[in-house]
Amino acid sequence: MEPVRATIERYVVLSDAEWEEVAACWQERIFQKGAVITATDQVEAWFSIVKEGVQRIYFEHDGVEACIGFAYGGSWSGVYDSFISQTPSRFVLQAVSHTVLFSIGYADLQRLYKQFPVMERFGRLLLEEVVVARATREVEQLTMGAQERYDRLMARSPHLLQLVPQKDIASYLGMSAETFSRLRARR
Amino acid sequence: MEPVRATIERYVVLSDAEWEEVAACWQERIFQKGAVITATDQVEAWFSIVKEGVQRIYFEHDGVEACIGFAYGGSWSGVYDSFISQTPSRFVLQAVSHTVLFSIGYADLQRLYKQFPVMERFGRLLLEEVVVARATREVEQLTMGAQERYDRLMARSPHLLQLVPQKDIASYLGMSAETFSRLRARR
DNA sequence: AATTGCACTTGACCTACATCAAGAAGCTTC
């Protein structure tokens, strides 16, 4: 449960009384490597904080997977847009490695939002971060060629190469696995 | 001032007392057609609600403009990620037509967030909408070819063609003006 | 109403990256 409090307190400070109420809403969920956590067309029921493991979020189109993000230790995880809108997910959330999540259900989170302004604030601040991150990603996808996108990711998150298969990183960068491989080979 | 209350109340309900305090923070800003509202490298100082006119938000790279969104009547406007993070904007916000905005400054909005949980809630709900919309856009850009993206926009927002130059729509759809023109010609 | 300047169109050509294919190198699993 500590990762939950630590993650929330990256944004706001909770009193012990608040924390007690908040903590009661979370449950641990465990997934083995490769397991689908949330499937396409399923409404995302959980907002999660990652205790252990790496997950990827992707969608499928004409039999091709396009990865749009990863989640790992200390960060949040889930199909955020499906959770927010409570509509069927276009994405799949999958455990890349053995995964332990702390999760809170939609109704519980809404209740906490209503009950504690500080949680509403947490929700807003987290979303602000998401929005800024997605804007950065959008600019990068549009302005940079395959090579520059590769270089940038390697500079910013070289550890990713250890955590997830290259094909998923390639897809995340919006290029084929072959192109990714060739960029790596070039030195 | 009515558009402000109407827009906010699409998300939350304000008591008259709350509205009085909130209303006091906004000011009217007028821009003529073509004027730059927020320039690159400038920190976005305002969050705005559109009273009149159309704006586009774009960035420049190697002398090429890439349009990433539009704003018009009753919606919000501004360089959201720069405003949120209070860091220099990578984007330009420009008045496509004669524009009247109601705007609130960063400090004032932060104060309202602190003062009124209902405003915090408004902020969260608005961001949720942004996140869902950007996720949809991302999926469309990745899964669909130029023609399908064109068809989809024409089905969803045909009015856009009357409001902004085709080159901006083309750019918004992630294609050259020439490709856009050719897609229109085909019937 | 002539001038200037952008937006749009249309055609010819080009290129970054995808796709296809086939082999090599890691992993699981029994």
Added chain:
DNA sequence: GAAGCTTCTTGATGTAGGTCAAGTGCAATT
């Protein structure tokens, strides 16, 4: 530890859509 996956590499070929260029049309400015 051999069999069978899946991932990764490397080469050959294909293509959607970009870029360049040369008009055409229209609206604003004089």
